[in-house]
Amino acid sequence: MKHTPKTFASLVLGLIAALTAHHAFAQLAVQPYLQLSPEGGITVMWNTEKPAYGWVEYGPTAELGHKADLVIEGLRNANTTRHKVVFPFGEHQTLHYRLAWKNITAFGPYSVTFEDPQYTEILKVSQMPPPDQAVRVAIFNDTHDNLPLFEKLVAQLEGFDFHFSVFNGDCFADPASEERFIRSLNVYNKGVDSAQRPVVYHRGNHEYRGAFARELRSWFSPPGGHFYGAFSAGPVRFVMLDAGEDKPDENKEYSGLIDFTAYRKEQAEFLKQELAGDAFLDATYRILVHHIPLYNERDAVFSRLPREVWEDVLNGAPITLGIHGHTHRHIIHPTNAIGNPYPLAIGGGNNDASATVTKLEITPEKLTLEMLNVAGEVVEALEIPAP
Ligand SMILES: [Fe+2]
Known part of the structure; x- marks a missing residue:
């Protein structure tokens, strides 16, 4: 192509703009x-x-x-x-x-x-895709500010054109200061291309702890307006819950400064409304997303606390899948394996041996979930056809 003075000038201007923009972005x-x-x-x-x-x-x-x-x-x-x-x-x-x-x-x-x-x-x-189109999601959990580990997990997403990402708790572990929080936030944001793909920062039990924990809310804008809520993307209704601490409120570690008992009840009221709403009922798939799962092999107290409040509300609800973390051991529990009325996909832990990143793709025909380890091996996989 022959460069006329005008196209050459606009090329140079474009190049300068690109370079300046990068500079501005970096600052x-x-x-x-x-x-x-x-x-x-x-x-x-x-x-x-x-x-x-x-x-x-x-x-x-x-x-x-x-x-x-x-x-x-x-x-x-x-x-x-x-x-x-x-x-x-x-x-x-x-x-x-x-x-x-x-x-x-x-x-x-x-x-x-x-x-x-x-x-x-x-x-x-x-925008999020409409109900007749596929949606793809990248999910992290329990990285505990292990940023080199996060980089290895992100590398496994190459070629996966996700619409949004979710950090499903314990990714900011015991946040103590703004400085430390920002260090992780910048690495996470860059890894998931947060300037062009929305990110959902969700809380796990470690986000409730530390001197900076009470500041986190002002740094995030959750899709439901709270750390619990629901939104639609592709053929899916995503329901986010905020399961609370892993021990009872009165445990001495919490120094009398938490009340997840009341907060779980507040979420039960939200759940009742959500489960009866058109957006939930009309969706092809309904996915629960929260850090601590409601079911556990050992019936641990951390699962029992939220389950005692939410199980009755969820009873009979057509949940396609629960996506969780917390136990640092990746596993998929098929329906009824441990008393769970819907399948559970639980992501791995915070070191190279246990960590996973979850790739979720949901088309109008089927849901496909894969968990990859830091070597890129698929360590858990699940496929659910549309009901
Ligand atoms: Fe946890």
Whole structure:
């Protein structure tokens, strides 16, 4: 192809834009992570290095054309390093977007001074597929901040074009400080391409512990609006539950500072409504996702605590599969193997010998689940035809 001056100029400009965008992306303290918004649409969160005003530019093409930011009770979210914006898909299946922010150099009552705006490269995000199309999910559990291990697991996802990922608990173990939390968050975000594929950060018993545990909620935007909730993707209704600590509330380790008894009851009320709703009833498959499974070979107390509250509500519900972690031993329990009325897929642990990453693909015809170890070997597999 012959380069006219105009096309050559636009090539150079494009190259400069790409290089600058990379620079801008690298200077973020936390790279963008997309989450399924409870209001529909998509939530993006990111951190700037300096206090700033941040917003998102988006649209159906790379021309963008729309702007969204966060306004809280009349005030645009600004003079902060933490940014969160929800933007709508409208009728579009895929949106292009970029992050934008202006660092604030002086914040006076009657005048605010900004640096020039900075932008990321243009990124893309797609809506969850409709019920007549396949959905693919990558699931991690119990990585316990073992970041080299996580990198080995992520490598097993190559070629797997997942729509979203789930961290199903104990991936941020006993979070003690923002610094340590961010270190893991950035590695996880990068590994699952969170700037272009939504991620669901879910809690396990270790996310309830440590000095930073009570801060986690403000860092995440769960799809149901709480750490429990439900959402639809492809032919599946995903129901997320937050099973609570692995010992009774009054255990001395918790210093009187937890009340999962009441929280599990609150979730039972949510479950009753969810199980009776059209979205649940009309789905082809219904998958429960929570860290601690309701059934255990030894009938351990950690399973009994949530089961005593939820089993009656779930009784007879057409659950296709439960996806869990916690025991650090990967296994698939077929229906009724250990008193479980639906099959359980339990991911592995936090070292090279026990860890797994789960690849889940659900088409209108069948559900296929594979757990891979760090060597890429399929160590557990399950196939369930559509009912
Ligand atoms: Fe656990």
